[in-house]
Amino acid sequence: MKAIVYRDTGGPDVLQLVERDRPTPKPGEVRVRVAVSGVNPTDWQARSGRAHRKLFPEITPHLDGAGVVDAVGDGVDPGRVGQRVWLFMAAAGRPTGTAAEFTVVPAEQAVPLPDEAGFDVGASLGVPALTAHRALTVAEDGPRRLHPGALDGTVVLAAGGVGAVGHAVIQLARWAGATVISTVSGPEKAKLATAAGAHHTINYREGDPAAAIRAIAPDGVDIVAEVALGANLALDLAVLRTRGTIATYANEGGHAVELNVGQNLVLNTRLQFLVLFTAGPQARAAAVEDVAAAIRDRALPVGEEHGLPMHRFPLHRTADAHRAVETGAVGKVLVDVTP
Missing domain, CATH: 3.90.180.10 (Medium-chain alcohol dehydrogenases, catalytic domain)
Structure with missing residues (x-):
């Protein structure tokens, strides 16, 4: 699979497009084929070394994204395969975020995305x-x-x-x-x-x-x-x-x-x-449930007509996506990973 990685902290140029094996979900995890990856200030701050100490030799960045579950680990309902989901905190304490064709997250961090909500909406949720x-x-x-x-x-x-x-x-x-x-x-x-x-x-x-x-x-x-x-x-x-x-x-x-x-x-x-x-698991779980309800009510649309312009980049231009966030792009910066 194609993935963006960095091995050293620094400017956007430390981001590289590489080929990696597809990850295998462990018990309690799901693997997601990522359609769209969302970029947040936290992502470039982590990449630059400003946010916190680098925890892994190689990191695929980005906390948020949206896509389709394509495999599950032990203990996860096999019926989730094929489910459209939005992801949050994918790279939190883990080396594999959403700037890749496939990522693995704990099952509870892949939240069902209603059919009427596009992957743009899903990738814009998460941290914000x-x-x-x-x-x-x-x-x-x-x-x-x-x-x-x-x-x-x-x-x-x-x-x-x-x-x-x-x-x-x-x-x-x-x-x-x-x-x-x-x-x-x-x-x-x-x-x-x-x-x-x-x-x-x-x-x-x-x-x-x-x-x-x-x-x-x-x-x-x-x-x-x-x-x-x-x-x-x-x-x-x-x-x-x-x-x-x-x-x-x-x-x-x-x-x-x-x-x-x-x-x-x-x-x-x-x-x-x-x-x-550090908000705590109960606060995060409550937020996930309520945000999911708001999505079902179609209360969280995105796009310029809804007050949040989209700035899109292909996966190989993830460094440019980071530059856009760093320089204060008005709206939401997204990386298109797979069709």
């Missing part, structure tokens, strides 16, 4: 959708599970709503009944956030964004899903309601985070840091 679910379910006064009506009466602020996680925050929050506000940097991104389902968009570079958000939510925002905590914390606190939650999954721009302790004490702010890998 599960992270978004986590951000929406950590509030003190909020639900731990999402379903239609779970966030009725809740105001959610999606910072950076045109990124893959922000896009999923908008879609899942809207599906669960929240009023969704997204901060954007200009009219083109406002158009994308609106297409994703945001009820309101606020250009944070113009006027008084805090006043504009307060005009929509006079009592304050319940949950902020934050992508750039250092840059946006002052705005977040200006619009947060008492006992509100700032769920932060990144710090884009790398700005220092300075906390006014007194202000946060008075607000009873919940500042929740989150990353999927």
